[in-house]
Amino acid sequence: MFFVTLYIFTIGLIFGSFFNVVGLRVPNGQSIVTPRSACPACHHTLRAKELVPVLSYMWQRGKCANCRTKISSLYPCMELLTGLLFVVSFLLFGFQGETAIAILLVSLFMIITVSDLAYMLIPNRVLVFFFCLFVVGRFIVPPTLWYDSLLGMAVGFGLLYVIAVVSRGGMGGGDIKLYAVLGYVLGWKVVLLSFFLSTLAGAIGGSVGLLIGRVKRGETMPFGPYIMVGTLIAYFFYTPIINWYMNLVNL
Numbered sequence: 001m002f003f004v005t006l007y008i009f010t011i012g013l014i015f016g017s018f019f020n021v022v023g024l025r026v027p028n029g030q031s032i033v034t035p036r037s038a039c040p041a042c043h044h045t046l047r048a049k050e051l052v053p054v055l056s057y058m059w060q061r062g063k064c065a066n067c068r069t070k071i072s073s074l075y076p077c078m079e080l081l082t083g084l085l086f087v088v089s090f091l092l093f094g095f096q097g098e099t100a101i102a103i104l105l106v107s108l109f110m111i112i113t114v115s116d117l118a119y120m121l122i123p124n125r126v127l128v129f130f131f132c133l134f135v136v137g138r139f140i141v142p143p144t145l146w147y148d149s150l151l152g153m154a155v156g157f158g159l160l161y162v163i164a165v166v167s168r169g170g171m172g173g174g175d176i177k178l179y180a181v182l183g184y185v186l187g188w189k190v191v192l193l194s195f196f197l198s199t200l201a202g203a204i205g206g207s208v209g210l211l212i213g214r215v216k217r218g219e220t221m222p223f224g225p226y227i228m229v230g231t232l233i234a235y236f237f238y239t240p241i242i243n244w245y246m247n248l249v250n251l
C-alpha cells in the first residue's frame with residue numbers, strides 16, 4: 001500500500017508538471033508538446049535535470065540554472081498539490097472506477113487554475129476535452145440515479161447563469177461552462193454543495209485579500225481556484241459534511 005501510494009504521488013508530481021505546461025500554453029493556442037519547456041527570461045531550453053518536478057526548483061533555489069532569474073513558486077506548488085490530490089483520490093476511493101474520475105477531476109482543476117491565475121480565463125478546449133472524458137467516465141462508472149448527471153449539469157449551468165445575469169457579469173462565461181461540466185460529473189446534490197463551498201471560499205479569500213492588501217475593492221479576481229477548493233471538498237467529503245450539518249440542525 002505504501003509503495004502504491006508513493007507511486008501515485010510520483011505520477012501526480014509528473015502530471016502536475018505537465019498540467020503547468022498545458023494551463024500556460026493552451027490559452028495561447030500553443031502546442032503542448034513542442035517546443036520543449038524553456039526559461040521565459042533567457043529562452044534557454046530546460047535540460048532533463050531542470051525538469052524534475054519540485055526537486056529541480058529546490059536544488060536551483062527557485063532560480064533559472066542559466067540566467068538566475070527567479071522562477072514562480074506556482075510551478076512547484078501546483079506539482080505538489082497534484083501529487084497530494086492524486087493520493088487523496090486513491091486513499092478515499094481505493095481500487096475503484098471512481099478513483100479515475102477523481103483523478104480526472106483533479107487534473108481538470110490543476111490546468112484551469114494555472115490558466116485562471118495566469119490569464120484570468122478558463123480555456124474552452126480544456127473544458128470540452130474533459131467533458132468528453134467525463135461522459136465516457138460516467139458511462140463506465142454511472143451515478144446511482146441514471147439522470148443525476150443531466151440534472152447536475154442543468155443545476156450547475158442554471159445556478160451560475162442566473163448569478164451571472166443578476167450580478168451583471170460578476171461571474172465569467174468560463175465559470176458557467178465549468179459548472180455545467182462539474183454538474184455532469186458530480187450530480188445535482190454535490191454540485192449544489194460545491195457551489196455553496198466555492199462561494200464561501202471566495203468570500204473568505206476575497207476578505208483575506210483585502211485585509212492583507214493583495215486585492216483592491218471592486219477588482220475582479222480569478223474565481224477558478226475557489227471553485228477548485230469548494231468542489232474538491234464537496235466531492236471528497238460530501239457524506240461527512242451532510243451528516244455533520246444534519247446533526248447540527250437537529251440540535
Ligand SMILES: [Zn+2]
Pocket residue numbers: 039040041042043044064065066067068069
Ligand atoms: Zn533563464
